[in-house]
Amino acid sequence: MFFGENRKAFLEFLRNLTPQALFLTLAFVFGSKLDLSLSPGAFDPTFEGIKRTIPFLFSLLVFIGACLANMSLFIESAVSSPAELKERLKTITREEPHFFKRQKKLARATWQDNKSGYLEVILVLLISQIAFIAVVVVAAQAALSSTFL
Numbered sequence: 001m002f003f004g005e006n007r008k009a010f011l012e013f014l015r016n017l018t019p020q021a022l023f024l025t026l027a028f029v030f031g032s033k034l035d036l037s038l039s040p041g042a043f044d045p046t047f048e049g050i051k052r053t054i055p056f057l058f059s060l061l062v063f064i065g066a067c068l069a070n071m072s073l074f075i076e077s078a079v080s081s082p083a084e085l086k087e088r089l090k091t092i093t094r095e096e097p098h099f100f101k102r103q104k105k106l107a108r109a110t111w112q113d114n115k116s117g118y119l120e121v122i123l124v125l126l127i128s129q130i131a132f133i134a135v136v137v138v139a140a141q142a143a144l145s146s147t148f149l
Contacts, residue, residue, distance in 0.1 A: 009077035013131070016070040021135045021142070023063035028143030030056035067135075071128045075121075085113045 033052050088109050096102035111118045 009074055013070060013074040017131055017135055020063055020066050021138045023059050023066060024135060024139035025142040027056055027059035027063055028139055029146050030059055067132065074128055075124055
């Protein structure tokens with residue numbers, strides 16, 4: 001992962017964390033002026049209320065989109081599997097209609113045919129989750145120290 005053929009995917013993943021932190025920080029800053037409680041009358045349907053809400057929603061949606069796109073690209077490019085395993089996984093996906101049974105069979109097939117790939121998936125998911133938590137922490141710290149609050 002760090003020294004092999006997947007290092008490009010790893011570096012691209014890390015490079016894309018900065019825009020995520022930026023947009024989440026903006027969402028925190030814009031959201032600090034909003035009353036996000038669920039109490040009656042909390043939502044302000046006036047022009048001023050909508051004007052305050054749109055930047056928050058835009059920043060939050062861009063963050064979510066960037067986060068999902070970055071994680072999925074990282075997982076797709078970092079995880080490799082043999083051609084025989086890919087064919088077996090396609091067959092299981094076609095034949096098993098129940099979601100949880102299908103996931104169990106897919107995990108078992110992957111473990112049996114590609115133990116190193118299975119461990120690689122766990123490592124990739126762990127890295128992406130730790131990076132997501134780091135982005136949230138950095139964004140929260142930047143928002144709290146912002147002069148706009």
